[in-house]
Amino acid sequence: MKVWLNGSIVDARDARIDPADRGFLLGDGLFETMLALHGHPVFAGAHMLRLKAGTELIGLPLPYAPDAIEAACIEVLEANGLDAAPRASLRVTVTRGPGPRGLALPPEPKPTVLVSGATAGEPPARLSLATAMPRRNPWSPSARLKALPYLDNLLAKEEAREKGADDALMLSTNGAIACTSAANIFLWEDGKLITPSQNCGILPGITRAALLELAPDIGIDIAEEEILPARLAHISGAFATNSLMGLVPIDRIDGRDIPAHPMTARLAAAYELLLDAADEEG
Template structure:
């Protein structure tokens, strides 16, 4: 089996030879950002949107990316090809940007040298359905990091630990008022009487790229769409629930806290619309 290759700071290197400084702030302080992307037969879905989000997040965190977007576009494709994934039906890419190595403590380095790494792997088909549980972990809108795709996933990991302990596939994280904010690895939607609702982009969630696709597609389909708080009562009364992220697209929720839920017609309709939109890249 061939050794995977990593694009690291401008060069493709075997993964077992890739070296990141032990003083890198991404490792020590989670001081960085990342993007996860899906490639279908070599075509990277929503690449420009992911790059834009990465660069916008870097601007907020005052990390100057060491490469321009056009270089990162080429690097992503080179990484796919170097790993023999350019013809795979599904492959995943991860771009990771950190502030780079620095001295001890929180003080920012005077002359930073950010780290940029891209890795690739084969991606399985999305699950046919997911069992979810409601976690005790909350997302806080007061944190400036909440809407950014930072390396700090401690809350998400702890919520996933609760899901694992409960025998569920995924966890739903709470909002500050005790409602539902998001899943650990994506956004959440509920459907009731044909109306589609997802929590608002109020700072407590990461408003995903696929989430935005679904909102646009639902409106194009003349569905009633709202960005509003989802209470526990709303979740329990939902006709359909589904999750979205950039690797799965849409994944139906088939069990909530042990209660079975069908993968309904709205979920299926939007999943098909998303598949077509990604195939033609029109959203």
């Protein structure tokens, strides 16, 4: 496998990350995961905008312009023979780079930027969720960033798998519904589509943002709300979203069957048209 590391395409076996890199030692960094269709990264501009905003928020100087990182993504796809693949995944990882021991930020950081790619399989047909113990902290800046530390999410997913579910339903520290381990969640309630608001400790996903714009255009009333788990007893459908899988229906939460809402399929079809348009523009 070939990767793009700090400006050059290299074999993954020869890629060297400094042992003092703060991303490895402290999780001091951010990442983006993108879907590529036939060699074209989908919504690359939105992903790069989120990455740039995140690095500015945490004071991490981005050493390459977003356009240069987008170009690096294309290079990685081509170097790995994925430029014609129907579906591929790209990951852009940015760390603050090597630094002295301790938590204090290095006065002159030398960030590390790594771009990798791989084939992407078809999304699952449906998902089951189980509520997990780890919670999302709305007060933490990292809850709203695509930050490297994913230990809570990892442990939540494993707990859900031990309960016989595909993924975790994560709550906020305030007890509201937040997300799955790696996806945003949407619920159908009284003919309206609702999704947890950003003050619930969620990552504002790229696909989530696209649906917030798309839903009203096809006559779907959509709202961002604080949603307590008790409301799950009254929902008429649910689905999860992220950049790689798009929209995937949720058919069970904590052992309770969730009906298939007919509008989920309509919204998924509209989103696929949006992806097709993005692929053609690429």
